Amino acid sequence: MADELVRTAYQARAAEYTGLLGSVEDMHELDRLRIEQWADRIGGAVLDVGCGPGHWTDLLHRRGVDVQGIDLVPEFIDAARTRFPDVPFRVASFRDLGVPDGSLHGVLAWYSLIHVHPDELPAVFSEIARALARGGHLLLGFFEGSAAEPFAHAVTTAYYWSIDQMRQMLLGAGFDVLDVQTRQDPGRRPHAAIAAVVKDRPAGNSPSSGAGARQVGPVV
Template sequence: MTFDAVRAAYGSRVAEYVEAVGEVEHVPDDDRRRILEWATGVTGPVLDVGSGPGQWTDLLRRAGVDIEGVEPVPEFVAQARRLYPDSRYHEGRAERLDAPDASLGGILAWYSLIHTDPEAIDPPLAEFARALAPGGSLLVGFFTGARLEPFEHAVVTAYYWPAKQLAGRIESAGFTIDAVHVRFDPGVAPGPGSRPQAIVVATRTA
């Protein structure tokens, strides 16, 4: 799946996406608490990479975080600026962040790499490492599973990553892994029909 195809797929379904999952209230309380605790503990500016309709960027800004949203889908950028005019957003992509070397304190990549082909995952991780200062923090949210494999996401093909496998790729990009959390959606029992999700938190090594 190409970058342009993913961007076009999301661009054609912005209103539907916002209604389904485009508000922080759609996120489980534990995830919201974990991201708030992570972001408010970061020293320095933060980028919300793949910021979508802007809900995380605005929530964290209101919590006192120096944050800007970066989003490849122009329709999402326009929507975020309308919904959250006090927050900052610009068009960009994970592989080419508009940030000087070692200039960031944190990067939030909340489900923004789930459509990236596994063969192409290293360039965005390397870009995160380039932009983060030593000691800077990365938080990545994604779908996890026993095997690295594609699945039919509601918008466009996405990938399950074994949590330890993606953590290993992050580590190889220049990070120390601080924590790996795996969870199931509330009320959904583990099994073939469930979609377990994971969070990796990592620190940029010197």
């Protein structure tokens, strides 16, 4: 049901969203630099989860990254395939990333977790950790604020997360946090980005293919 609510909300505004925010040129320059620098460290397959209109996926592809984009919203995937025909895209959810255990070297989740209900976010990280090889990289972008505080996002309800709470959830899923960046632009919500790597998996948590996270939302 949560997936369906997010999908329906974005389907109604997919064309508008793509027109306003569907280009790397529409994004903050520091975000572009952050994603490029992160990607340059990765020597294997990358999944852009919640890729939306596909602009970040295409940026990585143009830099020579072995990347694929997934999103819950078919309209986003259709538009991405049309705009970037050389880049692979498919419809998928965080509930099942559709890749074998340990097959990825990187996951980009750039504002794609902001609609995940707080009770479900640990399972999202478990699914991402399942899909990543040991030492695999995650780059996460989100709105910084009081942990799990909802706010009225332009499309559908989203959530702030504190750095400390996000760090703890990543540690619980078997990640080591490498670095944290924050930014406050005038008139905008506080931004945060966390880079992490898979270190190990907690005892008793050995997810297998197709089992794990329970929510998805497009990149914002």
